[in-house]
Amino acid sequence: MYLLAEIHTPGTAFPGNVFFLLIFFGALAFFGYSVWARLLKPMLQARREDRLYSLRSIAKRTAELIPLVLGNARVARPRYWYSGILHTMIFWGFVVLQLRTLNFILEGFDEGIAIQAWGDPVYQWLRPVMDLFNLLVIVGVGMAAFQRFALRPPRLTLNWDAWAILFLIAALMVSDVMVNAAQIALYQPDWAEWSFLANAVAPAIEGWDRGALEAFHTGSWFAHLLVFTGFLCFLPFSKHSHIFTVPFNVLFKRDENYAYLRKLDLDAPLAEPEPGKEDELPAFGVGKWQDFSWKNILDFYTCTECGRCEVNCPAFLTGKDLSPKAIEHNARMHVTHEVDAPLIPLALKKGPGTTGSADAHGAPGETLIEAEGFNSIWDCVTCGACMEQCPVMIEHIPEIIDMRRFLVMDEARMPETAQATLANLEQRGHPWRGTAHTRTGWMEGMDVPTFDGSQDYLYWVGCTGALADRNIPITKAMASLLQHAGVSFGVLGDLEICSGDPARRMGNEYVAQAQIQQNIETFKQAGAKKVLTNCPHCFNIMKNEYPDFGGEFEVIHHTEFFNDLVKEGALRPKKSLGRGKYGDQYTVTYHDPCYMGRHNDSFEAPRELIGNMGARVSEMEWNRRKAFCCGAGGGHMWVEETKGKRINHARTEHAYATDADTIATGCPFCIQMFEDGIPTVQPDEEKRMKAFDIVELLQVTVLPSGNGATAEAVAPAPGAGEPAGEAEAAPDVTEM
Numbered sequence: 001m002y003l004l005a006e007i008h009t010p011g012t013a014f015p016g017n018v019f020f021l022l023i024f025f026g027a028l029a030f031f032g033y034s035v036w037a038r039l040l041k042p043m044l045q046a047r048r049e050d051r052l053y054s055l056r057s058i059a060k061r062t063a064e065l066i067p068l069v070l071g072n073a074r075v076a077r078p079r080y081w082y083s084g085i086l087h088t089m090i091f092w093g094f095v096v097l098q099l100r101t102l103n104f105i106l107e108g109f110d111e112g113i114a115i116q117a118w119g120d121p122v123y124q125w126l127r128p129v130m131d132l133f134n135l136l137v138i139v140g141v142g143m144a145a146f147q148r149f150a151l152r153p154p155r156l157t158l159n160w161d162a163w164a165i166l167f168l169i170a171a172l173m174v175s176d177v178m179v180n181a182a183q184i185a186l187y188q189p190d191w192a193e194w195s196f197l198a199n200a201v202a203p204a205i206e207g208w209d210r211g212a213l214e215a216f217h218t219g220s221w222f223a224h225l226l227v228f229t230g231f232l233c234f235l236p237f238s239k240h241s242h243i244f245t246v247p248f249n250v251l252f253k254r255d256e257n258y259a260y261l262r263k264l265d266l267d268a269p270l271a272e273p274e275p276g277k278e279d280e281l282p283a284f285g286v287g288k289w290q291d292f293s294w295k296n297i298l299d300f301y302t303c304t305e306c307g308r309c310e311v312n313c314p315a316f317l318t319g320k321d322l323s324p325k326a327i328e329h330n331a332r333m334h335v336t337h338e339v340d341a342p343l344i345p346l347a348l349k350k351g352p353g354t355t356g357s358a359d360a361h362g363a364p365g366e367t368l369i370e371a372e373g374f375n376s377i378w379d380c381v382t383c384g385a386c387m388e389q390c391p392v393m394i395e396h397i398p399e400i401i402d403m404r405r406f407l408v409m410d411e412a413r414m415p416e417t418a419q420a421t422l423a424n425l426e427q428r429g430h431p432w433r434g435t436a437h438t439r440t441g442w443m444e445g446m447d448v449p450t451f452d453g454s455q456d457y458l459y460w461v462g463c464t465g466a467l468a469d470r471n472i473p474i475t476k477a478m479a480s481l482l483q484h485a486g487v488s489f490g491v492l493g494d495l496e497i498c499s500g501d502p503a504r505r506m507g508n509e510y511v512a513q514a515q516i517q518q519n520i521e522t523f524k525q526a527g528a529k530k531v532l533t534n535c536p537h538c539f540n541i542m543k544n545e546y547p548d549f550g551g552e553f554e555v556i557h558h559t560e561f562f563n564d565l566v567k568e569g570a571l572r573p574k575k576s577l578g579r580g581k582y583g584d585q586y587t588v589t590y591h592d593p594c595y596m597g598r599h600n601d602s603f604e605a606p607r608e609l610i611g612n613m614g615a616r617v618s619e620m621e622w623n624r625r626k627a628f629c630c631g632a633g634g635g636h637m638w639v640e641e642t643k644g645k646r647i648n649h650a651r652t653e654h655a656y657a658t659d660a661d662t663i664a665t666g667c668p669f670c671i672q673m674f675e676d677g678i679p680t681v682q683p684d685e686e687k688r689m690k691a692f693d694i695v696e697l698l699q700v701t702v703l704p705s706g707n708g709a710t711a712e713a714v715a716p717a718p719g720a721g722e723p724a725g726e727a728e729a730a731p732d733v734t735e736m
């Protein structure tokens with residue numbers, strides 16, 4: 001054990017102690033004020049939202065802190081291996097070196113209370129560990145600098161914020177080593193060999209005279225103090241504020257799925273306000289930052305600007321205005337400008353500027369909607385790719401749709417196509433303008449029972465299944481297969497109206513709630529307990545959002561249902577789908593509908609089903625959790641894309657890139673989008689791929705031939721899979 005009296009910390013003797021106390025407590029006060037003014041104050045002024053759910057949920061989310069925060073599970077994904085490695089090194093270095101920081105601060109007050117004065121032998125044993133992590137942080141910072149300087153992945157925001165933080169982290173590590181090296185050179189403590197990094201540096205300065213060594217010790221010590229306190233003061237203004245917000249963002253993440261939208265109170269905004277409190281009435285959705293919930297505000301200040309959401313967003317990748325990263329960044333800038341924080345200098349308030357990859361708004365004086373951009377709010381197809389990829393559990397979809405709700409219900413501002421669709425939904429109860437079909441037309445020639453409560457399943461056909469030309473054969477195939485399997489089911493026929501999903505995702509909560517309530521009433525009156533559907537959008541809203549309106553039903557998607565029927569032997573795929581275009585095994589590329597896959601975790605059933613039909617699955621580059629949207633979600637089945645490449649054309653190209661015989665999916669919207677995309681990617685009819693719902697393939701292998709249930713109906717054209725131009729595979733974002 002070295003003698004305590006031998007080490008004199010510069011911060012404990014006059015005038016060093018005065019500097020230390022001023023700098024330390026001054027920085028602490030500024031940090032506290034900044035966190036209050038920039039983060040806590042807006043969170044307190046924002047909308048209240050219950051994020052506790054239940055004790056069970058709290059326990060679950062607390063346990064998830066281990067993999068998600070300590071384990072870096074969503075940061076260190078194979079797809080982003082380089083960032084994952086460097087972030088893990090820096091993160092764990094920070095965690096471990098908190099002990100050294102605590103020792104340093106205590107040392108500043110009094111050497112006698114520093115951990116190294118009383119913590120041995122444990123502190124001694126930890127010295128090499130801390131030195132190792134110090135080294136790892138320096139390597140991690142070097143890797144991050146190389147990434148920003150040389151690799152420059154477009155998803156990253158390359159502004160001075162990150163450079164400032166990298167510099168501060170490196171300076172923190174280096175000054176820490178220098179302090180220890182100076183102490184070794186000056187006092188030869190018996191822990192010297194344990195602190196291998198500092199001990200390796202010490203010989204370089206050991207030859208200096210004592211005065212120079214003491215000056216170096218003092219300089220390093222105060223440099224470390226200044227870097228540490230500077231880091232603390234800058235943190236609340238940097239995207240690196242995520243260092244302290246991430247654990248809370250993970251702890252308070254939603255229990256519901258990515259797509260879930262909260263039920264709006266439609267009466268509250270219309271209530272008579274108390275005099276002087278007109279501004280405090282809740283809005284329809286979010287029109288000003290105070291309408292966001294406290295959790296949304298926490299999201300804005302947690303965004304690391306890593307850009308993973310952006311490079312997975314189909315809207316961004318096809319050239320639309322929307323960038324989910326910019327949604328978070330612009331909101332943060334807007335809130336920062338709007339919240340009153342008189343002690344914070346304007347330059348700091350402004351922060352480091354643009355996102356680098358999308359138009360940055362959020363300038364003083366803009367409204368929230370101006371800051372985010374009308375087009376961006378309408379570009380979102382609610383696919384959830386952003387939320388799936390975000391390493392810090394940010395919730396883009398509800399934030400975007402809440403702003404859309406405000407635009408529609410408060411300002412009546414929406415694209416023309418959205419307006420026409422919403423009008424149709426309101427007047428006719430379905431979104432298909434100009435359809436010549438009726439709800440029951442598809443049943444002609446079939447003996448389909450009406451649901452009367454005596455059957456096991458209510459087959460929910462959906463608007464698209466009944467009213468869109470291309471989807472009617474799918475509905476017929478579905479009913480035929482159910483009958484063939486002896487399933488007890490019935491349909492509602494003319495009693496069906498839209499499920500409420502399109503109106504809800506398009507922001508018209510009035511129409512959506514009316515439809516939801518009417519359907520729940522119909523289901524209850526009919527005595528329905530189990531609802532079977534082939535529309536993932538109907539499936540999602542009925543399963544996850546109808547319960548908020550008192551509608552608790554068991555909802556089943558047809559991919560899961562038919563897979564079970566095949567596995568149980570109720571349906572036997574005995575016939576072949578035929579040969580592939582090269583005379584080999586028939587190959588199917590399966591497109592995961594966002595509302596079944598990412599939003600409801602159903603990936604394997606359709607693939608098993610394809611395998612059980614004797615076909616091979618050829619995966620698109622982006623599949624399962626990272627599947628690329630077809631472009632129809634969030635009401636975009638009917639809302640025209642106004643800019644860039646069409647999302648469905650991009651997805652069709654991904655399918656072409658597999659060279660499969662056929663595209664299969666399990667969603668009526670996706671089918672429509674492929675039907676539109678295929679002729680664009682391949683104008684030559686002889687060379688076109690075909691897109692089928694999975695039940696259309698199943699009926700070929702199960703049902704007696706006829707009514708389209710023949711291998712000829714699904715046979716690939718000889719040149720199918722050959723695109724007219726160069727088929728664009730999904731962009732590769734590995735190594736970024």
Ligand code: SF4
Pocket residue numbers: 309312313314315316322323324379380381382383384385386387396397
């Ligand atoms: S939900 Fe999809 S379209 Fe919307 S912002 Fe996220 S990734 Fe982009």
Ligand code: SF4
Pocket residue numbers: 302303304305306307308309310324325328386389390391392393394
């Ligand atoms: S929202 Fe999430 S994924 Fe997107 S930039 Fe921010 S931290 Fe990264």
